[in-house]
Amino acid sequence: MGPRAQGTEAAEAAAEGRFDAKAFKRALNKNLNYNRNGFGYKEEMLEKMSQEYTSDLITKLKENNNEYTIGDVTISLAKSYGFCWGVERAVQMAYEARKHYPEQKMWITNEIIHNPTVNNKLKDMDIQYIPVDNEVKDFTVVDDGDVVILPAFGATVQEMRLLSDRGVKMVDTTCPWVSKVWNTVEKHRVKTYTSVIHGKYSHEETVATASFAGTYIIVKNMTEANYVCDYILGGKLDGSSGTREEFLEKFKFAISKDFDPDTDLDRLGIANQTTMLKGETEAIGKLLERTMMQKFGPAEVNDHFMSFNTICDATQERQDAMFELVEEPLDMMIVVGGYNSSNTSHLQEIAEQRNIPSFWVDSADRVGPGNKIAHRLLYGELVEKDNWLPDGPVKIGITSGASTPDKVVEDVLNKVFAIKADMYSTAAVA
Structure with a gap:
């Protein structure tokens, strides 16, 4: 059977308006x-990547219990960070x-x-x-x-x-963790549950996950989840929801075609974009379960809510390590990762929630010239700060997103060390 013919089962289903994503994926796996x-x-490619992306400095940090001092700069590295x-x-x-x-x-x-x-x-x-x-x-x-x-x-x-x-x-x-979420929304679809996807509706991963779902709604955070649950309970949760028309307008980019909040919110299943904050996904799931229990009663809740664990281990480990790191006495944090990286944004969020001065950079090019840094705030604004490194001893926590090579972190730290060295040489001349 040729590669085109192997999709026949899925193609016929689609023609009849009953496209089966699971059958399509099964057929695709046989496609030459x-x-x-x-x-x-x-092994050859991993060796090539090791040469391009690993870091001697990060290796030294790991060998020294994740802490390293050069001059009066002490670096404390998160226990889990970087490439997953x-x-x-x-x-x-x-x-x-x-x-x-x-x-x-x-x-x-x-x-x-x-x-x-x-x-x-x-x-x-x-x-x-x-x-x-x-x-x-x-x-x-x-x-x-x-x-x-x-x-x-x-x-x-x-x-x-x-x-x-x-x-x-x-x-x-x-x-494979993303594929696991796809399998979850497929189970929701088969059992005629609406998938509540905790994620950002424009993120590539969430867009892909939604394409495998049947009926779905995407909620970005607890505020939006509360709105949905308040609507389900007729305004009796916290009064945050509005009319049907307001609901549809609010979620117009985050719902499946022909979504009807008056009928499609009676049976719910939770799923998530794998890079979201673990604690928030869990809290949204518990809120949905309590809402179904309040509306239909404890005896009926299992007929109206289903949950599978789709939180990525790597995301969870990096978030847990960040929570541990920010408990240390730190003068500041540096978070390294792409500016469109969701998992990196949540590492930055943890630092900001602790009121620790935190600088999110995507590369060493953001550091300098001089004692200057261009960094991104959690909500998207790219700002510049002069004299961001203080005189005297400083302890800096550092972590990186799951898409960030160690070499990029090393390049950022080398810029930090260079700025401090220049500060001392300038002071000596003066």
């Missing part, structure tokens, strides 16, 4: 043009794909991960992004024989169907 396991160059297994796997597979297909034109549907250093490396390997016109990806640029990489965040089921129908080669680097 589809690869999710690499090409046999794993899913990110490493995605980058390794992209490297393998380029080695296996040295001459083919190669595309990627989104950034492989949210880190500018890594994404620039792939650009140097002539891996191009699918162009976007008016927020719509233009797949017409993909020709027969081209190779398309699906990033760690995944791709929508519609994109995968399109590429499968075109018969192009796909290299799927989707993180």
